[in-house]
Amino acid sequence: MALRLRERISRRPSPESMTLVEHLTELRQRVMVVVFAFAVFAVFCFIFYPHILNFLKAPYCHVSRHCTLYVTGPLDPLSLRVEIAGYGGLFLASPLVLWELWRFVTPGLYSREKRYAIPFVASAVVLFCAGGVLAYYTFPHALRFLADIGGPSLQQIYDPTRYLSLLVALIAVFGFTFEFPVVLVGLELAGVVTPARLASSRRWAIVILVTVAAVITPSGDPFSMLALAVPLYLFYELSILLGKLLRRS
Numbered sequence: 001m002a003l004r005l006r007e008r009i010s011r012r013p014s015p016e017s018m019t020l021v022e023h024l025t026e027l028r029q030r031v032m033v034v035v036f037a038f039a040v041f042a043v044f045c046f047i048f049y050p051h052i053l054n055f056l057k058a059p060y061c062h063v064s065r066h067c068t069l070y071v072t073g074p075l076d077p078l079s080l081r082v083e084i085a086g087y088g089g090l091f092l093a094s095p096l097v098l099w100e101l102w103r104f105v106t107p108g109l110y111s112r113e114k115r116y117a118i119p120f121v122a123s124a125v126v127l128f129c130a131g132g133v134l135a136y137y138t139f140p141h142a143l144r145f146l147a148d149i150g151g152p153s154l155q156q157i158y159d160p161t162r163y164l165s166l167l168v169a170l171i172a173v174f175g176f177t178f179e180f181p182v183v184l185v186g187l188e189l190a191g192v193v194t195p196a197r198l199a200s201s202r203r204w205a206i207v208i209l210v211t212v213a214a215v216i217t218p219s220g221d222p223f224s225m226l227a228l229a230v231p232l233y234l235f236y237e238l239s240i241l242l243g244k245l246l247r248r249s
Contacts, residue, residue: 030100037096042089049081052088053160056167059139060158063147069160080160087168098125116189124182131178131231132171138227139167142219169218177216177228181235181242188243195243198236205236 045052061067071077098121105117147156187193198205213229 027104030104034093034097034100038089038093040089041092042085045088045092046081046085049084052084053080056084056164059136059167060143060163062140063144064156069163070157071160076161080164083161083164087164095125120182120186124179127178127182128175131174131176134178134227134231135171135174135224136167138224139170139219141223142170142221145221145223146219166218170224173216173218174228177213177232178235180232181239184236184239185242185246188239189246195240195247198240198243202236206233209233209236 057067057069060069071080102117102121147154184193184198188195188198209232210225210229213225213232217225217228
């Protein structure tokens with residue numbers, strides 16, 4: 001088996017000798033693998049929908065004694081199950097998407113770029129997951145704030161689709177925003193910005209980061225805004241330190 005794998009690798013044409021059609025054929029094959037994986041994971045999430053829904057409903061259960069989501073239409077349960085299956089399939093297939101992208105791009109990279117690529121991809125995955133976890137655990141505070149802001153005379157009845165949309169939006173915003181240090185360190189390595197320039201712009205950076213956190217936070221509550229702004233500033237300082245270390249290496 002190992003011998004066959006070596007033969008397949010040795011027969012694979014180099015990126016310099018591949019034609020446009022061969023590049024497109026390889027891209028199509030990798031896209032098909034990703035689509036198949038997404039379909040498999042989506043079916044998996046569709047089957048285990050009750051467990052996933054209980055997990056997603058847990059933040060609401062922390063702030064409500066009833067812990068009940070209400071649907072208003074006969075097709076809403078099916079739509080919710082399909083939506084959760086889609087989100088779950090996309091999330092579970094994302095590591096394979098990055099792997100296939102990495103395998104497609106790697107042959108065209110220089111050795112120095114390959115050396116930095118793996119840490120960058122790994123860091124991006126870890127930071128996205130960390131942002132999603134932080135969003136999940138801060139979501140109960142956002143729900144409590146949103147429930148209290150209207151006063152005690154309002155009775156909260158949550159629609160599961162809107163509840164899920166808000167939770168997914170919060171996780172996505174935190175996850176993608178946590179990629180900030182990866183982008184910043186990449187710009188430092190490319191010479192677009194320097195650690196010294198970032199350090200001298202620290203005051204403006206604080207104002208901008210807080211403003212961005214306030215604007216992009218989907219729930220609009222101050223707790224989630226601070227939970228996003230504080231890590232962004234810490235990432236800013238960490239990026240300056242990493243930029244100095246990498247420029248010396």
